[in-house]
Amino acid sequence: MHFLKRLGLRPELPAKVFSAETAINTVAAAAMLFPARAMAQDWSAPATSMLQSLESGLVSVAAPVIGVGVIIYGIWAMVTGRIDIMRLAQLVGAGALVIFGPTALRALLSAA
Template identity: 90%
Template sequence: MPTTKRLGLRLTPPAKVDFSKTAIKTFLAASMLFPARAMAQDWSAPATSMLESLESGLVSVAAPVIGVGVIIYGIWAMVTGRIDIMRLAQLVGAGALVIFGPTALRALLSTA
């Protein structure tokens, strides 16, 4: 006979759970197994490598696109004889953000 029953104590669970269901058994088994595997390995490596790859890919694609945009805008300004300084400044600023933004972000996060 358990000690709690002998003392007249009744432990009530916070929620009623049907442990006969397969989904509950699977969830409990996974919750017991996966933390041990996560602590044993570098579990963040796939996510960080994916983000680094995504960052370098976006920079390598966006920089030439913005460069071509500046060239096309320069040709249009030459043909029409009108140049909008604000639009040109926006294109150059966007190019600077795309190229230097990830480097600045990495430098800021490494110092934190």
Template identity: 40%
Template sequence: MRKLLRSLSATTLAVYSSLNIAYAQSANWVQPGTDLLDALESGLVRVGGPVIGIGIIFLGIIGGLSGRVEWSKVMYVILGGLFITVGPAALRLLLSL
């Protein structure tokens, strides 16, 4: 099993290193990174926003049924939503410096 894993990792390293050399020779070597950043930025905000909203609604329903709201959990959900929405913009700002 270890021999198989070593051979697979050696083959993968050889293939990816040759691809990286090919990307470095052209002017488009940065394109995969910027595409990934665009996909992360739009995807996190598009998916994360509704998930955070559903989480807040769920905590509100639980708080209404139990008679008390756990504000620490609500603040964690809001803080997570802040990270999801502001994080990609902050990453773009840091990379543009």
């Protein structure tokens, strides 16, 4: 910064500004004002309602998709005469995670 001043690329300010004191005062005022407002209202309600609707939407969409995938895989295995147990286990495991995952998450969060 001093190098730019010596080259004349950054002129001095016409008035001396104490930005550090202003910033400290602003942060102190905000710290005193905002916690009182946050405690006065339920600030977490929008986030929790959004997560609940996202959870129910994902479960209601993903469960039938995985079910259709298991049906299509069963038809493919019947037509080709080959069944891959690992792939079938992955499909069933994914279905279990989609169905039971949100319930487990709710149980863990309520216990905390």
